[in-house]
Amino acid sequence: MANLGGHQKKHKVTVVGSGNWGSAIAKIVAENTRANPSLFESDVQMWVFEEEYTVPKESKHYDPGSSLCNKPQKLTKLINDLHENLKYLPDVPLPENLIANPSLEDSVKDSTILIFNLPHQFIAKVCDGLRGKIVPFARGISCIKGVDVSERGIQLFSESIGSKLGIYCGALSGANIASEVAQEKYSETTIAYDPPPMDSTQPTPEGSRQGSPQASQVDLIAPHKESGSRSTRLRSLPADYPPLTHANIKKLLHRPYFHVRMVSDVAGVSLGGALKNIVALAAGFVEGLGWGDNAKAAVMRVGILEQVKFGKKFFADTVRTATFTEESCGVADMITSCSGGRNFRCAKMSVERGVSINEVEKTELNGQSLQGISTTYDVNNFLKSKGMENEFPLFTAVYNILEGNAKPQDIPDLIEPKDFD
Numbered sequence: 001m002a003n004l005g006g007h008q009k010k011h012k013v014t015v016v017g018s019g020n021w022g023s024a025i026a027k028i029v030a031e032n033t034r035a036n037p038s039l040f041e042s043d044v045q046m047w048v049f050e051e052e053y054t055v056p057k058e059s060k061h062y063d064p065g066s067s068l069c070n071k072p073q074k075l076t077k078l079i080n081d082l083h084e085n086l087k088y089l090p091d092v093p094l095p096e097n098l099i100a101n102p103s104l105e106d107s108v109k110d111s112t113i114l115i116f117n118l119p120h121q122f123i124a125k126v127c128d129g130l131r132g133k134i135v136p137f138a139r140g141i142s143c144i145k146g147v148d149v150s151e152r153g154i155q156l157f158s159e160s161i162g163s164k165l166g167i168y169c170g171a172l173s174g175a176n177i178a179s180e181v182a183q184e185k186y187s188e189t190t191i192a193y194d195p196p197p198m199d200s201t202q203p204t205p206e207g208s209r210q211g212s213p214q215a216s217q218v219d220l221i222a223p224h225k226e227s228g229s230r231s232t233r234l235r236s237l238p239a240d241y242p243p244l245t246h247a248n249i250k251k252l253l254h255r256p257y258f259h260v261r262m263v264s265d266v267a268g269v270s271l272g273g274a275l276k277n278i279v280a281l282a283a284g285f286v287e288g289l290g291w292g293d294n295a296k297a298a299v300m301r302v303g304i305l306e307q308v309k310f311g312k313k314f315f316a317d318t319v320r321t322a323t324f325t326e327e328s329c330g331v332a333d334m335i336t337s338c339s340g341g342r343n344f345r346c347a348k349m350s351v352e353r354g355v356s357i358n359e360v361e362k363t364e365l366n367g368q369s370l371q372g373i374s375t376t377y378d379v380n381n382f383l384k385s386k387g388m389e390n391e392f393p394l395f396t397a398v399y400n401i402l403e404g405n406a407k408p409q410d411i412p413d414l415i416e417p418k419d420f421d
């Protein structure tokens, strides 16, 4: 076998999820595996939650004479034949080395890098299906924007994926409206990846640690105090694979139009993406009232303060305030999501039309899923369990509006800061 810069093996990559953002990230990853053949196998697997879909008449692929178009087809077949995800990312050509796969087990076979990118309500079931089926020394990156709240406490999805599967998992989040990224319009993102030290080991002398993942197991990942879960026992990455350093992770996700900044604050990156979805609902509510940009700026200001406070209170050991105020996953994602994100747009329409936001989600999103509603409920459950709802007035106001206990018009009074004495 060819020696690949001292490493005999290449990383195989699977994207778990194929929605609007899942498909856009899979496109980036497949472009980069092709561009970095010494590090990665070119073919990228994309796990697809299988469904049937009919090629719409307005699609450029529509041809009434074609057998593909005269009846519903499996979505995986359409993606693999047409190299486009017609349902979730229409009009964006996907690389031919991106393979849609309806079998969860088969899609992750032999993959050493797993990129999790699906609406957060489905992740627990998907992890159940993956347990025992993945390479034991695989590494993960979660692109999921949400928090995992259970009776045990609160966890980041990177933590819950990591502990369910016994792997290390980092996080990717940024000001990244999927359709813009997919059309290769410039954006930035933040990746938090703080891998076990042995992953950055340089090539070892012939025969020393090679091919023996069992040779070193290290108890590296201890959960933070609010999560109530056990620490995760990790397998080291065998030395015959290229190390998964920040530089190599960046080679998998950075593109000329998608600029990656690598950091180590997994909690800050994950919380930025999760909590801004609550704020985007509030921004949509005030926009729906016709209140304009000043109102939206007020909501965003309070939202950023509540993000920082939430991080400091519940993830104090690891979170950095600067992640919220300086990185794409913080303030920039807040701005883009409150300008054109789905949560913002659907909340705005719900006020304008006088219908529930769930109804707007059903009629406007063609199967895509809002994350802000469930995150608002998850965060509220957690704050309630701590008796701290009043300390997060904006998050609590959004919850009360969704519950029908308050109106969008009440937001100014509900978030009014106390004057200094």
Ligand SMILES: NC(=O)C1=CN([C@@H]2O[C@H](COP(=O)(O)OP(=O)(O)OC[C@H]3O[C@@H](n4cnc5c(N)ncnc54)[C@H](O)[C@@H]3O)[C@@H](O)[C@H]2O)C=CC1
Residues within 6 Å of the ligand: 017, 018, 019, 020, 021, 022, 023, 048, 049, 050, 088, 117, 118, 119, 120, 122, 143, 144, 145, 146, 176, 177, 178, 179, 367, 368, 369, 370, 371
């Ligand atoms: N769409 C966007 O612009 C961005 C989304 N995100 C985040 O990325 C994550 C994934 O979002 P999207 O890819 O946009 O998803 P999406 O909103 O397009 O959701 C649809 C996806 O859910 C899948 N699905 C439906 N039922 C399922 C089931 N029972 N089990 C498993 N999967 C099922 C569908 O097959 C489809 O792939 C979310 O956490 C979101 O907040 C992050 C940045 C940008």
Ligand SMILES: O=C(CO)COP(=O)(O)O
Residues within 6 Å of the ligand: 145, 174, 175, 176, 177, 178, 277, 280, 333, 336, 337, 340, 341, 342, 343, 344, 370, 371
């Ligand atoms: O996270 C996003 C942009 O960074 C997209 O937000 P929505 O899910 O509200 O569209």
